[in-house]
Amino acid sequence: MKFSRFILSLLVSSVLLNSCKEDELDILPVLQDPLETAITDETSLQAMLVGGYDQASTANMFGANILINGDLISDNVFVSTTNDGYFTGVNNLGFSPQTDLGQLGGLYKMIVYANIVLNHQLEVTPVVENIEGQAHMMRALGLFYALNLFASNPTSGQYQEYGVPVYTGPFNPSETYPRATVAGTYDQIILDLEKAIAKMNQNINLNKGYFSPTAAKFLLSKVYLTRGQAGDYQLALNYADQVINSSPGEFGFVSSANYVTYFNGEVALSENQPETIWEINFTTGDNLQLNSAISSFYHRTGAHGSLLFRQDFYNMFEAGDVRRGLFSTAGAPASDTPLGVWTTKWPRTVAPEGNYAINVKVFRMSEAVLNRIEALYHLGQTGTALTELNAFAATRGASPYSGTDLLGDILTERRKEFFGEGQRFYDLKRNNLGFVKSTNCGGTICDVQANSRYMVFPMPEVGEMLLNPLMTQHPLWQ
Numbered sequence: 111m112k113f114s115r116f117i118l119s120l121l122v123s124s125v126l127l128n129s130c131k132e133d134e135l136d137i138l139p140v141l142q143d144p145l146e147t148a149i150t151d152e153t154s155l156q157a158m159l160v161g162g163y164d165q166a167s168t169a170n171m172f173g174a175n176i177l178i179n180g181d182l183i184s185d186n187v188f189v190s191t192t193n194d195g196y197f198t199g200v201n202n203l204g205f206s207p208q209t210d211l212g213q214l215g216g217l218y219k220m221i222v223y224a225n226i227v228l229n230h231q232l233e234v235t236p237v238v239e240n241i242e243g244q245a246h247m248m249r250a251l252g253l254f255y256a257l258n259l260f261a262s263n264p265t266s267g268q269y270q271e272y273g274v275p276v277y278t279g280p281f282n283p284s285e286t287y288p289r290a291t292v293a294g295t296y297d298q299i300i301l302d303l304e305k306a307i308a309k310m311n312q313n314i315n316l317n318k319g320y321f322s323p324t325a326a327k328f329l330l331s332k333v334y335l336t337r338g339q340a341g342d343y344q345l346a347l348n349y350a351d352q353v354i355n356s357s358p359g360e361f362g363f364v365s366s367a368n369y370v371t372y373f374n375g376e377v378a379l380s381e382n383q384p385e386t387i388w389e390i391n392f393t394t395g396d397n398l399q400l401n402s403a404i405s406s407f408y409h410r411t412g413a414h415g416s417l418l419f420r421q422d423f424y425n426m427f428e429a430g431d432v433r434r435g436l437f438s439t440a441g442a443p444a445s446d447t448p449l450g451v452w453t454t455k456w457p458r459t460v461a462p463e464g465n466y467a468i469n470v471k472v473f474r475m476s477e478a479v480l481n482r483i484e485a486l487y488h489l490g491q492t493g494t495a496l497t498e499l500n501a502f503a504a505t506r507g508a509s510p511y512s513g514t515d516l517l518g519d520i521l522t523e524r525r526k527e528f529f530g531e532g533q534r535f536y537d538l539k540r541n542n543l544g545f546v547k548s549t550n551c552g553g554t555i556c557d558v559q560a561n562s563r564y565m566v567f568p569m570p571e572v573g574e575m576l577l578n579p580l581m582t583q584h585p586l587w588q
Contacts, residue, residue: 418450
């Protein structure tokens with residue numbers, strides 16, 4: 111099944127009622143009245159939830175830009191000098207409070223849908239409870255990514271009073287909300303995910319385009335790994351183990367032989383696969399079309415085709431590494447020095463659906479393994495961490511690591527495994543690390559330290575800072 115096709119009340123309510131834009135999807139008719147009173151039965155409750163999923167799939171969200179920015183604000187990807195203007199501001203680290211990258215509004219629109227669902231007045235049935243569980247995860251997901259983008263890392267010790275707004279009540283377009291603390295935001299995220307696990311029914315949520323108990327456990331492992339407070343790394347390990355060892359039969363791991371086709375094969379080989387925990391569902395009838403689809407930017411035959419990987423990153427992959435098969439050097443723009451490398455991880459055409467219809471993989475089983483390894487490192491179990499890291503690398507045909515810089519080795523393997531999937535920025539930030547654009551810098555800022563303002567997104571002045579009198583700008587951007 112694929113989906114057919116609205117920000118917290120801290121943004122004006124008219125945003126929720128706007129007609130479809132190029133980077134957004136059509137809103138279901140039931141959502142023309144964005145109030146809990148629009149929910150009269152299980153069908154309308156489900157429709158409201160689907161509205162949240164569709165918001166998650168927009169171009170500014172997990173449909174494209176969250177993933178693209180996660181690689182572009184790092185040492186992985188650059189915008190070719192042969193470009194048509196897309197992502198050049200992010201590539202040059204030219205964003206500021208005067209610009210709005212779009213993620214804030216998108217994440218809180220998703221949270222609004224979740225809040226409306228969770229404040230319904232229906233009798234609780236098994237179906238309703240399962241919908242509630244998905245809404246709890248939806249709210250947790252929105253808050254987690256908002257926190258990662260707009261707040262300082264919790265283990266940095268800096269600016270921890272500047273979290274993001276947390277609101278769980280009924281929709282009220284006249285209300286505005288201040289930043290919660292980072293710790294307070296994490297408390298709400300964890301509470302929501304615990305409720306999600308308790309309420310969701312794995313037997314109902316079989317399609318990987320919907321959240322499941324496995325997805326909530328996976329996200330909890332990621333949350334605890336990122337928060338990094340006392341006891342958190344053990345909890346990250348525990349939840350990763352549950353995902354790896356106790357998930358239902360529809361979850362598993364992609365083999366070396368099927369690795370390339372898992373990403374760029376036809377629909378039957380690449381979508382709703384055991385390796386996938388959660389993905390964004392697209393078809394040719396309801397996709398983001400050529401102006402917004404992720405493959406439009408990453409693939410050389412895409413409509414825009416200007417996002418390439420640096421040569422020194424590509425050279426990290428040995429000849430026997432199956433992941434090397436997801437790169438192509440053909441047709442790299444000659445104006446780039448050195449030449450960039452295309453990825454085929456996001457194909458332009460997917461049989462039998464056609465152009466720009468590839469499902470976007472967001473969470474994968476393999477990340478649970480690497481979450482476990484990183485948690486082991488932080489727990490001081492370095493020997494086990496190195497053994498398991500090398501075992502994972504061997505499944506991809508890569509040489510073993512020495513462990514001399516074990517955290518660096520773990521992050522290198524994550525970098526190689528999740529290139530083009532938007533993980534690199536978050537991996538670096540979580541571990542209080544910056545990055546260096548070794549080549550193809552594209553601007554004047556090529557060396558980004560861990561405490562740089564560019565590791566935190568500014569609150570947009572024209573939008574959030576103007577509309578919400580309770581909002582405060584992050585100190586790095588004041």
